[in-house]
Amino acid sequence: MVSTVIPFGPQHPVLPEPVHFKLKIEDEKVVDAIPAVGFVHRGLECLVAKKDFVQMTQVVERVCGICSAMHGMCYCMGIEEMMGIEIPKKAAFLRTVWTELHRIHSHLLWFGLYADAFGFESLFMQFWKIREKIMDINEATAGSRVIISVNVIGGVKRDISPEHRQWILSTLDEVEEALRDLEKVVYEDYTIRKRTVGIGVLSKEKAYELGASGPMARGSGIDIDARSLGYAAFPDLDWEPIVEYGGDCFARAKVRFREMLQSIGLVRQAFQKMPRDEEIAVKVTGRPEGEVITRVEQPRGECLYYLKGNGSKNLDRCRIRTPSFANFPPIMSMLIGCRLADVPVIILSMDPCISCTER
Amino acid sequence: MKMLPEIIKNLFRKKATRNYPAVKRVPFPNVRGELVNDISQCIFCKICETKCPANCIEIDKDKRTWTYDPMECVYCGICSESCPKKCLSHKPEYRPPMTKRQVITLRGKPLPPKPAPEEKKSDTDTSS
Numbered sequence A: 001m002v003s004t005v006i007p008f009g010p011q012h013p014v015l016p017e018p019v020h021f022k023l024k025i026e027d028e029k030v031v032d033a034i035p036a037v038g039f040v041h042r043g044l045e046c047l048v049a050k051k052d053f054v055q056m057t058q059v060v061e062r063v064c065g066i067c068s069a070m071h072g073m074c075y076c077m078g079i080e081e082m083m084g085i086e087i088p089k090k091a092a093f094l095r096t097v098w099t100e101l102h103r104i105h106s107h108l109l110w111f112g113l114y115a116d117a118f119g120f121e122s123l124f125m126q127f128w129k130i131r132e133k134i135m136d137i138n139e140a141t142a143g144s145r146v147i148i149s150v151n152v153i154g155g156v157k158r159d160i161s162p163e164h165r166q167w168i169l170s171t172l173d174e175v176e177e178a179l180r181d182l183e184k185v186v187y188e189d190y191t192i193r194k195r196t197v198g199i200g201v202l203s204k205e206k207a208y209e210l211g212a213s214g215p216m217a218r219g220s221g222i223d224i225d226a227r228s229l230g231y232a233a234f235p236d237l238d239w240e241p242i243v244e245y246g247g248d249c250f251a252r253a254k255v256r257f258r259e260m261l262q263s264i265g266l267v268r269q270a271f272q273k274m275p276r277d278e279e280i281a282v283k284v285t286g287r288p289e290g291e292v293i294t295r296v297e298q299p300r301g302e303c304l305y306y307l308k309g310n311g312s313k314n315l316d317r318c319r320i321r322t323p324s325f326a327n328f329p330p331i332m333s334m335l336i337g338c339r340l341a342d343v344p345v346i347i348l349s350m351d352p353c354i355s356c357t358e359r
Numbered sequence B: 001m002k003m004l005p006e007i008i009k010n011l012f013r014k015k016a017t018r019n020y021p022a023v024k025r026v027p028f029p030n031v032r033g034e035l036v037n038d039i040s041q042c043i044f045c046k047i048c049e050t051k052c053p054a055n056c057i058e059i060d061k062d063k064r065t066w067t068y069d070p071m072e073c074v075y076c077g078i079c080s081e082s083c084p085k086k087c088l089s090h091k092p093e094y095r096p097p098m099t100k101r102q103v104i105t106l107r108g109k110p111l112p113p114k115p116a117p118e119e120k121k122s123d124t125d126t127s128s
């Protein structure tokens, strides 16, 4: 049969960021997919040579906009481990609150894009309308909407006042209510089911073999969540990783939807259990020396930082492995054999974060 | 079809958008917006210059100038937190869009002639 090669991206209506796929098509079927990344490489890892280890906190936050708090936290956790710093308990809880808020707004953003991928514009706007509430919380508590810059080595920069706490809890109630209204649409709508159920199936074995992470793995029935490593305040909170067994685009959407509701619960729990003391950061003296690996769960999966310090103010190495990078091999295997019309939905179901991947 | 009740409800809800150029969004009170320096308080200690992760502040101690590039600034707030005189602060509004690159240079008052530098000079004079 004659085969055609169709370029998908780097500019494509469904893609929020530039990634390019060469799709080899036979009739309607994709028989091969070759990814090309490298359109937004910024060389952030290289900046360790120029910026000192404290300034690097601000640099790593800019690896990804949508999960900046997690990047900052992962980096700070690494440096703290290297220098043997124990952060105040309250700081751990505050970090948890901000990172969970990030997870909610990231998943809301994804749902918007996802709805857009199969042309469901009104759902897209609905999700982004809800997201705005979370962005307001970020802005009011941390001083910035997206890159909130609250993590510092040794703790956090800002505290959440009791008034803000009340306001956040009532806003989260509104968000939950709005999400419950949309739950039915996401789970039962005819169009959504038609476009996602049984599309882009990734079996449990395949997901494990190809090293899927985050909602990609959990949507295929693998119970893996880096939050169970027990960083920040997670050991004190009551939660369980969310797992779905379908392995298709629908299951992944379901995982994300349930995670949003779970994160709302986690924020509430964190506020309840947060200690009342004042201290939110400890003073840091000295320079980092040694090697560490830290892992945190980002909205897209597990993020890994490898840091190497040599006792000077600049680190030797800061290597970041982001979840989207780990999710590329599974996406390649899912694309093969699918129909051309399903490609955007499948690619979006991985929640590609290209700026993260390329740094 | 499942979306229909939501769409109908939206007809009776408050508008989610605003009439932008006419109605502007008011940022929250402790937002890190435009960076301003009260130059009369500044002691040109260079702490903000060293700590800034974007290297967008330049200070000339002798000429007593504080130069800041708002286009490079990432509004992280490190400088205003570490300023010993607390003369750096963020206005709770975002910087309006600009059509041209603009670098802000603030000049401090020249130091009143102090006896201290004179003494030093004479010290070096005598030693040499």
Ligand code: SF4
Residues within 6 Å of the ligand: B037, B041, B042, B043, B044, B045, B046, B047, B048, B049, B059, B082, B083, B084, B085, B086, B087, B088
């Ligand atoms: S840290 Fe403050 S006092 Fe020091 S040079 Fe900067 S603005 Fe001036």
Ligand code: SF4
Residues within 6 Å of the ligand: B035, B051, B052, B053, B054, B055, B056, B057, B072, B073, B074, B075, B076, B077, B078, B079, B080
């Ligand atoms: S806000 Fe951050 S980037 Fe901007 S001048 Fe201050 S330290 Fe530099």
